[in-house]
Amino acid sequence: xxxxxxxxxxxxxxxxxxxxxxxxxxxxxxxxxxxxxxxxxxxxxxxxxxxxxxxxxxxxxxxxxxxxxxxxxxxxxxxxxxxxxxxxxxxxxxxxxxxxxxxxxxxxxxxxxxxxxxxxxxxxxxxxxxxxxxxxxxxxxxxxxxxxxxxxxxxxxxxxxxxxxxxxxxxxxxxxxxxxxxxxxxxxxxxxxxxxxxxxxxxxxxxxxxx
Amino acid sequence: xxxxxxxxxxxxxxxxxxxxxxxxxxxxxxxxxxxxxxxxxxxxxxxxxxxxxxxxxxxxxxxxxxxxxxxxxxxxxxxxxxxxxxxxxxxxxxxxxxxxxxxxxxxxxxxxxxxxxxxxxxxxxxxxxxxxxxxxxxxxxxxxxxxxxxxxxxxxxxxxxxxxxxxxxxxxxxxxxxxxxxxxxxxxxxxxxxxxxxxxxxxxxxxxxxxxxxxxxxxx
Numbered sequence: 001x002x003x004x005x006x007x008x009x010x011x012x013x014x015x016x017x018x019x020x021x022x023x024x025x026x027x028x029x030x031x032x033x034x035x036x037x038x039x040x041x042x043x044x045x046x047x048x049x050x051x052x053x054x055x056x057x058x059x060x061x062x063x064x065x066x067x068x069x070x071x072x073x074x075x076x077x078x079x080x081x082x083x084x085x086x087x088x089x090x091x092x093x094x095x096x097x098x099x100x101x102x103x104x105x106x107x108x109x110x111x112x113x114x115x116x117x118x119x120x121x122x123x124x125x126x127x128x129x130x131x132x133x134x135x136x137x138x139x140x141x142x143x144x145x146x147x148x149x150x151x152x153x154x155x156x157x158x159x160x161x162x163x164x165x166x167x168x169x170x171x172x173x174x175x176x177x178x179x180x181x182x183x184x185x186x187x188x189x190x191x192x193x194x195x196x197x198x199x200x201x202x203x204x205x206x207x208x209x210x211x
Numbered sequence: 212x213x214x215x216x217x218x219x220x221x222x223x224x225x226x227x228x229x230x231x232x233x234x235x236x237x238x239x240x241x242x243x244x245x246x247x248x249x250x251x252x253x254x255x256x257x258x259x260x261x262x263x264x265x266x267x268x269x270x271x272x273x274x275x276x277x278x279x280x281x282x283x284x285x286x287x288x289x290x291x292x293x294x295x296x297x298x299x300x301x302x303x304x305x306x307x308x309x310x311x312x313x314x315x316x317x318x319x320x321x322x323x324x325x326x327x328x329x330x331x332x333x334x335x336x337x338x339x340x341x342x343x344x345x346x347x348x349x350x351x352x353x354x355x356x357x358x359x360x361x362x363x364x365x366x367x368x369x370x371x372x373x374x375x376x377x378x379x380x381x382x383x384x385x386x387x388x389x390x391x392x393x394x395x396x397x398x399x400x401x402x403x404x405x406x407x408x409x410x411x412x413x414x415x416x417x418x419x420x421x422x423x424x425x426x427x428x429x430x431x
Contacts, residue, residue: 052261052263052264075226075228075314076226076227076228076313076314076316076387076389076390077226077314077316077369077371077385077387104270104287105220105286106287106288106289107221107288107289108288108289111289113292131292148248150249150250151248164288164289166288166289178289180289182289182290184292184296185245185246185247185296185297186246186299186300186303187244187245187300187303187304
């Protein structure tokens with residue numbers, strides 16, 4: 001019963017939105033907009049699946065008010081405000097008042113991207129590129145004790161990491177000087193994927209007849 | 212370029228629109244794929260993991276996924292590259308995910324101590340003369356400007372400005388670098404999104420910041 005009610009309301013809001021708040025963005029986008037059905041074929045399963053009411057979704061996602069749950073599908077902006085606007089005909093959801101949580105904020109004074117050149121017993125030797133000035137390169141030795149234990153298994157020649165020196169302003173009002181090194185994480189590659197890549201490379205080599 | 216004033220808070224987010232399966236996006240899935248640390252997955256603050264929505268945060272980032280929208284955001288400057296890698300890693304694994312568009316976004320929150328300067332921002336962006344006989348004490352609350360991309364890619368660049376006055380007056384500046392992803396004959400749309408990130412992320416970030424300070428120089 002509720003599902004029907006929410007769906008009909010959502011259609012109503014979507015219609016209202018499309019009529020009343022047609023923006024330049026929408027107008028531009030509508031020139032090359034394709035429907036989901038045109039792109040991917042009709043979505044049969046989702047019509048019958050029990051869905052979370054849109055109001056409930058809005059509680060978890062930072063959309064700009066209940067109406068904007070039906071955001072333009074081309075909207076790729078960050079959403080920053082959560083406001084649940086009362087709507088006629090929509091049962092309100094009981095929400096406990098939220099207390100403002102003071103969060104830590106960190107910023108950068110200097111940022112480098114590093115590439116591990118050599119792994120020694122107790123340190124790495126790396127080439128550092130200043131991310132604000134990529135022409136500036138340096139070589140550095142960094143003790144393994146400076147690195148996060150969970151990142152140690154990622155270290156090998158060629159590994160990429162980010163080194164940030166800056167400040168951390170804690171939610172409690174303290175300012176701390178920080179040096180943060182974090183290794184780049186890319187998905188694990190399985191043996192099967194490596195074998196697949198080798199087969200692809202061999203096919204390509206034969207295709208271009210490369211001796 | 213001199214970065215003055217310094218933002219009170221700044222952030223970065225990457226948004227993908229398409230068709231997603233939210234329940235996949237569990238912290239344990241990310242750690243099992245090597246995309247985040249195991250300890251981070253264990254300590255993740257999960258708000259919801261459901262077929263319609265997945266929302267969790269790790270301290271340095273927040274992830275929100277619904278059936279049509281994937282967003283990862285951070286307010287911690289050291290982690291800008293890290294969330295880019297996270298998106299690339301995620302969609303190199305989920306490479307058959309249909310992705311229709313992508314936003315590379317930056318946001319800045321500037322406090323403007325001098326109230327007259329804050330008013331001048333509004334007056335410059337939205338002159339009040341035409342409102343004077345319509346509204347009593349008109350003021351700029353929010354505006355957006357959209358422009359064409361300069362790199363020849365399909366999409367647009369959008370600026371949004373919001374003014375606020377809490378303890379001190381300030382403005383929020385949001386820059387949305389939007390890419391429309393076309394379905395090409397070869398290649399998955401998720402692959403195209405990853406390539407766009409590889410080739411355009413740095414320039415988007417730099418240009419957004421330069422544009423923000425260019426605008427501020429004209430406003431303050």
